[in-house]
Amino acid sequence: MLSKIKSCGLKGIEGFIINVETDISNGIPAFDLVGLGDVAVREAKERVRSAIKNTGYEFPTRRITVNLAPANLRKEGSALDLPIAMGILAATGQVDSSLIDDYMIIGELSLDGQIKGINGVLSMVLCACQEGIRNVILPKENADEAAVIENANIYPAEHLEDVILHVNGHRSIKRHTVDVKCLFDIKEQFYENDFSEVCGQENVKRVLEIAAAGSHSCLIMGIPGSGKTMLARRLPSILPPLTFDEALQVTRIHSIAGYLPPKTSLITTRPFRSPHHTISATSLIGGGKYPKPGEISLAHYGVLFLDEVFEFDKHTLEAMRQPLEDGVVTISRLNGSITYPAEITLILTGNPCPCGYRTDETKKCTCSYNEIQNYLSKLSGPLLDRIDLYVEAMPVKYKELNSIGNGENSSQIRQRVIRARDIQLERYKGYKIFSNSQLSGALIKKFCKLDSKGNALLKNAFEKFNLSARAYNRILKVARTIADLDESADIKSFHIAEAIQYRVTSLR
């Protein structure tokens, strides 16, 4: 007998349909699994055999061949255990195969038949909907995440027996739903770290506000102890909330990487990732033998904070060049390429030299010219060209330190950021972008028009600092964000002047 069960695999963050075809014929008892499965898929044989037996059903002592179609795409992970088991049960007539056609089945099995959670369920359910499959049987652990897709009927199962009884019509599994609107009803969130704790540093606060509003990349330089790390760590408290579409994308990536906390439907706050400077290029960008999203993709629609950027490996930093430009990471492997989204707000901090005091008026810098050049060369010209906002954190004065609590708090700044982001969301409706940093060539021309005074200013700066075409575009995008924070429909000359002021031309 032959049976066919629909299941799902992952390529990057996209799901693809896998047809689990099971053939049982007479002959010497054997269990063959073909169709480019990885080790976890091949090991499914042992789990499936034990799970079926321990659930009280018959495991055929005949020749079993399972084919995972399409045979040319690699399949990874343990999500195919349950469909393989159901395929064998259908092929042996223990499950009514006519009723199983309009289901997608995914899940890992343990030896006693329990169904365990898997990674990447959200992408799989989205794939089911795109392919017109409405019913999805999946592990109970993943039910909240899957039910976010309201078009799909989600049937969470705890045990192989539940699935068999449901499909045979003996005991139905209750459809699982979540109230998506309720997830976005976020009350004023409490943040442990607030901008009101930072004394002085008004210029850095302003830059971080612009970075948060338009999702621009930013480099903060300054002497040790001036509060760079402290300021950057407070950025999450002023970030605008995620839209539903953004949240869906962020959740898909975290789910595939296996970082979605249990019982989470949707990630509704922007990610803030701050990897240590010893991170490898693969962990930052993604990839590996069994490709996984890297930190840059886990920070999608959020912040990637690289503290002490000059301590990172130069090649690791350089690997960010393409994703920073395109907003996606493409990893090529022998059997095809994988794309992960990477639309990030990059925040970098660093000291001006190895000893840290080159820009300090009171302390003497002990570094040689060569040491300084070596140190600063970690950030290459092309990488620096991708930085929208450059700011120096000056030493804090005693008078400022004494005035704790007088600065603006995060909630006040956040309100301005949210207003500026709402303006952007309204303006870019229908363009599939969410912030000024995502503007591309044609859209920059359309939305970042300058008056004659602004034009003259930019022309002057362009010629004086020998700016690149990229720098020109990026200045316009920053100016658009500054105008949005000002709630001004037009970019005025003082908006462009402020944007030019943040442009880094050289660190030397």
Ligand SMILES: Nc1ncnc2c1ncn2[C@@H]1O[C@H](COP(=O)(O)OP(=O)(O)OP(=O)(O)O)[C@@H](O)[C@H]1O
């Ligand atoms: N502007 C400030 N207002 C209030 N406290 C500050 C300020 N700057 C620094 N501090 C205090 O100093 C501590 C160290 O600051 P932080 O780690 O941010 O410095 P840094 O600039 O990152 O230094 P480094 O270059 O050594 O990493 C903070 O935790 C905070 O307690």
Ligand SMILES: [Mg+2]
């Ligand atoms: Mg620091």
